[in-house]
Amino acid sequence: MTTWVVDASPLIFLAKLERLELLKNHADTICVPQAVLEEIQAKADEAKCVIERATRSWLSVCQVSNRQAVEILSADLGLGETEVIILAKEIGADKVVMDDLDARRFARRVQLDVVGTMGLLLAARLRGEIPSLREEIEQLQALGFHVAIPLVEALRKEAGE
Secondary structure, three states: OOEEEEOHHHHHHHHHOOOOHHHHOOOOEEEEEHHHHHHHHOOOOHHHHHHHHHHOOOEEEEOOOOHHHHHHHOOOOOHHHHHHHHHHHHHOOOEEEOOOHHHHHHHHHOOOOEEOHHHHHHHHHHOOOOOOHHHHHHHHHHOOOOOOHHHHHHHHHHOOO
């Protein structure tokens, strides 16, 4: 059984792309910490509605037990990213899904397997689940997702586009 813990950014952008199935179809359990859900609920938009519907079926809202660790780590990272990392360690998650670079670096330092929105899209393209990585990236960028051009070029090359 595989378990992933997901941060706000990937959830929001995948919801906007109508690609939440990229999470749902590739892990047995997808957890979102309470702080992440609250961050998503702070903005009333369609992504919030889509994510809330997912919490009523396949997306599990989970509580972090170690509040002291949250307090300490949140001095350096956002509360959502902090809860993702701590929850992943607490439950022995197979993967964390997050885009924030500082949080990703920290997660790797504590031996968590990390993937971001772009990595999920690349993997989906390589499996033939999406027709064009280029089109997905362009849609993401139009939605306000920031990604470095060299990374885009490297991912498109790896995807054969």
